Each structure stands twice: as C-alpha cells, then as structure tokens.
Amino acid sequence: MCESTAYLVTPEGERKIMDYVVDIIPKENGKLSLTDILGEEEIIEGMLKEVRLLEHKIVIEKAM
Structure with a gap:
C-alpha cells in the first residue's frame, strides 16, 4: 500500500x-x-514541509 499519515507541525509540536x-x-x-x-x-x-515516502509520512507546517 502507498498511503501515508499526515502530520501538522505547530509551535506546540507535531500532531x-x-x-x-x-x-x-x-x-x-x-x-x-x-x-x-x-x-x-x-x-x-x-504548506507542505516534507514527504518521507519510505516512512509513509507527510509533514505540513501550519500557516502563520
């Protein structure tokens, strides 16, 4: 499968x-x-900050 998990990075951390x-x-x-x-x-x-294809991880940085 090629689905990924998306995370949002904020000043408080990643969720x-x-x-x-x-x-x-x-x-x-x-x-x-x-x-x-x-x-x-x-x-x-x-905004899209990082995509780690082997880890199935998408990192999005919260707009300020």
Whole structure:
C-alpha cells in the first residue's frame, strides 16, 4: 500500500491530522486538500514541509 499519515507541525509540536492519505492537492490561499483512501477530504491551512515516502509520512507546517 502507498498511503501515508499526515502530520501538522505547530509551535506546540507535531500532531497527526489524517491517516491513509492518498492525495494532496494545493488550493488557493495557502491551503491543502488531503483525501484519504475512503474519499474523506480535509482542508488544511499550511504548506507542505516534507514527504518521507519510505516512512509513509507527510509533514505540513501550519500557516502563520
């Protein structure tokens, strides 16, 4: 499987925001659309900081 887990990095630390992410689509105004394997979508305000493919990890930095 090639799903990943998305984490949001804030000044308070890192927190998991979505499991089984299969799509990331940039939106306007510094937002990202994340979609999981079941088609559930979540819009996150932030920028893509890092993608670790071997670890199945997506790191998003919260917009300030």
